[in-house]
Amino acid sequence: MQSSLWNDIPSSWYLILSALLFSLGVIGFLIKRTLITVFMSIELMLNAVNLSFVTFAHDWHQVKGQIFVFFVMMVAAAEAAVGLAIIISIFRSRATLNVDQIDLMKL
Amino acid sequence: MHLILFLIFAAFCLGGAVNLLLQTHPINSALSLIVVMSSLAVLYLLLGAEFLAIAQIIVYAGAVMVLFTFVVMLLNVGEEERTHGSKVAKIVGFPAVFAFLSVVTTVVLEAQRHLGAIKLADAMTTMRELSTVLFTDMLLPFELTSVLILIAILGAVALARKEGHS
Amino acid sequence: MNAHLHLWLVPILPFAGFLVNGLLGRRLPKALVSAVALGFPLASLLVVARAALIFFSLKPQPVPWLITYGSWIGAGPLHLDFALYLDQLSLLMLGIITGVGFLIHLYSVGYMAHEDGYWRYFSYLNLFLFFMTVLVLAENYLLMFVGWEGVGLASYLLIGFYYEKKSAANAGKKAFVVNRIGDFGFLLGMFLLLSQFGSLSFYKIGANLTANPALQGGVLTAIALCLVVGACGKSAQIPLYVWLPDAMEGPTPVSALIHAATMVTAGVYMISRTHGIFDRSPLALSVVAIIGAATALFAATIALVQTDIKRVLAYSTISQLGYMFLGCGVAAYSAAVFHLMTHAFFKALLFLAAGSVIHGLNGEQDMRKMGGLWKKLPVTFITMTAGVIAIAGIWPFAGFFSKDAILYEAFQHGSLGKLLYVVGLATALLTSFYMFRLWYLTFLGESRATPAEDHGASVHAHSNTKLVLEAEHTHAVHESPGSMLTPLVILAILSICGGWIGIERFGAYLAPVVGPVIDPALQAGGKSLDFTLSFVAVAVALLGLLIAHFLYFRKNDRAAKLAAAISGPYSLLVHKYWIDELYQNVIVTPLTLGSRYILGWLGEGVIIRGSTWLLGGIATLLGELLRRWQSGNLRSYSAWLAAGAAALILFAVVGAVLGVGGTELRMVWVGH
Numbered sequence: 031m032q033s034s035l036w037n038d039i040p041s042s043w044y045l046i047l048s049a050l051l052f053s054l055g056v057i058g059f060l061i062k063r064t065l066i067t068v069f070m071s072i073e074l075m076l077n078a079v080n081l082s083f084v085t086f087a088h089d090w091h092q093v094k095g096q097i098f099v100f101f102v103m104m105v106a107a108a109e110a111a112v113g114l115a116i117i118i119s120i121f122r123s124r125a126t127l128n129v130d131q132i133d134l135m136k137l
Numbered sequence: 138m139h140l141i142l143f144l145i146f147a148a149f150c151l152g153g154a155v156n157l158l159l160q161t162h163p164i165n166s167a168l169s170l171i172v173v174m175s176s177l178a179v180l181y182l183l184l185g186a187e188f189l190a191i192a193q194i195i196v197y198a199g200a201v202m203v204l205f206t207f208v209v210m211l212l213n214v215g216e217e218e219r220t221h222g223s224k225v226a227k228i229v230g231f232p233a234v235f236a237f238l239s240v241v242t243t244v245v246l247e248a249q250r251h252l253g254a255i256k257l258a259d260a261m262t263t264m265r266e267l268s269t270v271l272f273t274d275m276l277l278p279f280e281l282t283s284v285l286i287l288i289a290i291l292g293a294v295a296l297a298r299k300e301g302h303s
Numbered sequence: 304m305n306a307h308l309h310l311w312l313v314p315i316l317p318f319a320g321f322l323v324n325g326l327l328g329r330r331l332p333k334a335l336v337s338a339v340a341l342g343f344p345l346a347s348l349l350v351v352a353r354a355a356l357i358f359f360s361l362k363p364q365p366v367p368w369l370i371t372y373g374s375w376i377g378a379g380p381l382h383l384d385f386a387l388y389l390d391q392l393s394l395l396m397l398g399i400i401t402g403v404g405f406l407i408h409l410y411s412v413g414y415m416a417h418e419d420g421y422w423r424y425f426s427y428l429n430l431f432l433f434f435m436t437v438l439v440l441a442e443n444y445l446l447m448f449v450g451w452e453g454v455g456l457a458s459y460l461l462i463g464f465y466y467e468k469k470s471a472a473n474a475g476k477k478a479f480v481v482n483r484i485g486d487f488g489f490l491l492g493m494f495l496l497l498s499q500f501g502s503l504s505f506y507k508i509g510a511n512l513t514a515n516p517a518l519q520g521g522v523l524t525a526i527a528l529c530l531v532v533g534a535c536g537k538s539a540q541i542p543l544y545v546w547l548p549d550a551m552e553g554p555t556p557v558s559a560l561i562h563a564a565t566m567v568t569a570g571v572y573m574i575s576r577t578h579g580i581f582d583r584s585p586l587a588l589s590v591v592a593i594i595g596a597a598t599a600l601f602a603a604t605i606a607l608v609q610t611d612i613k614r615v616l617a618y619s620t621i622s623q624l625g626y627m628f629l630g631c632g633v634a635a636y637s638a639a640v641f642h643l644m645t646h647a648f649f650k651a652l653l654f655l656a657a658g659s660v661i662h663g664l665n666g667e668q669d670m671r672k673m674g675g676l677w678k679k680l681p682v683t684f685i686t687m688t689a690g691v692i693a694i695a696g697i698w699p700f701a702g703f704f705s706k707d708a709i710l711y712e713a714f715q716h717g718s719l720g721k722l723l724y725v726v727g728l729a730t731a732l733l734t735s736f737y738m739f740r741l742w743y744l745t746f747l748g749e750s751r752a753t754p755a756e757d758h759g760a761s762v763h764a765h766s767n768t769k770l771v772l773e774a775e776h777t778h779a780v781h782e783s784p785g786s787m788l789t790p791l792v793i794l795a796i797l798s799i800c801g802g803w804i805g806i807e808r809f810g811a812y813l814a815p816v817v818g819p820v821i822d823p824a825l826q827a828g829g830k831s832l833d834f835t836l837s838f839v840a841v842a843v844a845l846l847g848l849l850i851a852h853f854l855y856f857r858k859n860d861r862a863a864k865l866a867a868a869i870s871g872p873y874s875l876l877v878h879k880y881w882i883d884e885l886y887q888n889v890i891v892t893p894l895t896l897g898s899r900y901i902l903g904w905l906g907e908g909v910i911i912r913g914s915t916w917l918l919g920g921i922a923t924l925l926g927e928l929l930r931r932w933q934s935g936n937l938r939s940y941s942a943w944l945a946a947g948a949a950a951l952i953l954f955a956v957v958g959a960v961l962g963v964g965g966t967e968l969r970m971v972w973v974g975h
Contacts, residue, residue: 038254042245049241054154060230063217066163088184093270104282108289110201114208115296133935230942233949
């Protein structure tokens with residue numbers, strides 16, 4: 031039998047990776063100044079959570095975990111479409127995508 | 138073997154994510170994100186989710202990120218400017234993130250003995266299993282998701298078209 | 304039997320007069336106001352007379368009559384009733400109050416005839432009668448205190464009768480405030496009485512005292528001294544006498560009634576009532592005697608140099624009250640009350656006669672501008688002479704008997720008593736001197752009045768509510784109307800024969816109340832000592848007359864030369880020993896400044912304005928802070944979101960780990 035680490039990666043590593051990715055996504059959300067880049071950070075966060083789901087699905091032998099990831103993907107795709115459309119219309123009215131300069135609710 | 142694969146692709150994930158943060162031009166950030174998505178797909182495979190790995194490539198890396206790239210190029214978004222925005226974001230946000238990360242890490246490490254391990258030899262989740270559950274137990278959410286996507290299309294079209302069109 | 308006396312009528316009738324005149328008087332014709340004002344006190348006097356007749360017709364003398372009209376305070380062990388108490392002492396006081404009071408009401412009809420506030424004056428005067436009778440008839444200290452405060456109120460109202468004149472308003476305030484200080488002492492005394500005896504009723508306290516013959520000194524001294532403070536305030540003794548001279552701002556009949564005959568004697572009455580406690584505390588008695596003698600001498604010295612006729616009489620009143628205190632202080636309560644009675648007669652007479660003079664001179668009060676009035680005001684002159692001789696203590700007028708009794712008792716009272724006797728004798732000399740000085744300056748010699756006062760259109764200055772030049776009211780110096788002269792005559796007769804009852808019979812009359820008077824026949828030295836002392840007293844009085852004659856008969860400058868020779872002490876006397884200025888600078892000004900500082904700066908400024916500023920400031924500050932939070936900036940919103948989420952997670956996880964907050968972390972293994 032090989033050393034347990036060579037073949038058996040503890041689930042906690044995947045989970046920690048997921049947490050790290052999520053944190054990086056939050057940090058990106060906080061420090062990025064272009065609207066599109068902020069949106070990308072959101073996508074990163076979603077993906078991190080997906081990883082976590084899949085890990086648990088594997089751990090507990092649940093298919094439903096993976097199906098959940100499937101739905102998350104669908105929703106993320108839809109959200110990306112609509113979000114980018116919004117970004118386009120914002121750009122059209124304000125000519126800037128700088129987050130700090132978009133601080134009025136009135137378009 | 139498993140370890141090496143995991144380490145390589147985990148490094149790609151993290152590297153891509155960090156690069157996303159560090160790059161100033163959005164197009165570079167988008168490309169980094171594609172790297173992250175792809176690495177995640179491989180990790181899914183390692184975790185035994187073959188369908189999801191493919192779906193990740195097709196949907197995320199292939200469609201969503203392409204859409205992002207299109208928009209970046211369409212809007213001709215330049216490099217980020219250094220504006221003086223909010224100092225609060227850094228002062229309040231970073232500690233929060235740090236706190237979150239530490240809490241989760243601690244919990245996970247504590248619970249490690251209860252969680253299992255991932256083996257390369259674990260069985261893959263077959264398409265058959267997945268689709269069985271998807272189209273029987275989860276049929277309603279599945280259909281609703283398709284309606285959702287339809288609405289999203291309509292919304293995107295409505296939002297993005299030029300003014301003056303009826 | 305008791306109910307037939309209808310004692311309740313005695314206070315209520317004047318009160319009814321007060322209500323009628325006070326509420327309706329403005330609209331009633333003057334004759335009706337006068338009728339009401341005279342009728343009610345007269346009715347009260349008749350009730351008292353009837354009670355006296357019944358009282359004396361019963362032999363043997365009945366015990367004091369106690370008539371209870373219902374319970375007043377019933378709080379735990381403390382019970383007080385609305386109860387009236389008639390014994391020899393209160394009967395005597397009632398007689399003086401209603402009798403002299405009625406005469407003064409009659410006098411006022413003539414004196415105040417031209418005043419605007421005629422109805423107001425009489426309503427206040429009736430109010431005063433009401434409170435004074437309550438004071439005298441009260442069965443317990445608290446009801447007496449009601450009367451005590453009430454006469455202070457009436458005094459304030461009447462002193463400040465000419466309220467538009469600033470000096471009158473200030474004098475009223477001063478009287479009230481100084482009295483208040485005395486009342487504080489009275490209240491303390493009442494609290495001590497309550498704690499010691501559990502009751503404020505004279506009857507119960509007296510019974511308690513006779514049941515405990517061993518109770519001496521200590522608490523009783525404290526009670527007595529507190530009550531003495533109250534008596535000093537009301538009876539104008541040192542150090543609370545300063546209000547009485549200023550009280551002369553009021554109309555002259557007011558000075559006669561309140562500040563000579565009745566209100567100021569309330570202190571003496573109260574001490575006589577409380578004699579049971581004073582007898583047990585030699586220290587308190589000595590204090591009273593010393594205060595009395597010192598005040599008597601002190602006031603007499605000031606009266607020597609006063610030029611306002613009413614001021615002389617005011618200081619004379621303070622001095623005579625000192626005699627009464629001296630009498631109480633040597634435990635000769637009967638002598639003190641005897642002097643109270645004779646003093647009521649001749650002092651009221653003196654004030655009313657002075658009022659007649661002032662009225663006749665159209666408002667002039669300065670003696671330096673009088674003179675030669677014996678021809679123009681004959682009745683006033685004769686009656687005033689009777690009063691002057693009486694107060695000087697010359698036999699056989701009333702003042703002699705009472706003053707002599709006090710001096711005799713003082714002499715018998717040990718070595719302190721002999722010292723006080725000397726003081727009292729010196730005061731008698733001074734009293735005789737300044738009274739005859741007043742007599743000479745006012746009535747005898749040539750007129751020093753300037754032509755304006757003598758005749759012609761003069762300012763009707765004693766009506767100070769309006770300064771009116773009454774062209775048609777020009778009259779020469781004239782005698783007063785009958786309504787004013789009749790009381791003068793009656794009081795003059797009383798001043799002559801009021802003392803003939805003699806201290807022995809008087810003492811015997813009051814003995815059931817205040818204890819037996821010392822019979823001179825039984826004392827060491829006996830009757831010869833008594834005769835010697837009386838002789839000395841009369842000689843001293845005549846000496847005063849001679850000195851006054853020397854200095855003031857016929858216009859001369861001997862008085863002026865004497866004043867110049869002793870200019871230092873003279874100046875001290877003229878400025879009344881600078882006591883008013885002392886009080887003003889040491890007490891009044893610091894208090895005013897202090898309260899202005901505390902109430903003004905600290906109270907209103909810091910506390911009130913400060914706290915409102917603080918509250919407003921806090922609200923504004925919070926608003927400013929919260930406003931910045933909603934900046935519209937996406938990144939800050941997201942930062943706060945992250946912070947909130949992290950906090951929630953921390954709370955849940957850490958709570959679960961530590962076992963607090965009811966959160967639990969359970970690993971559920973579901974699976975195949």
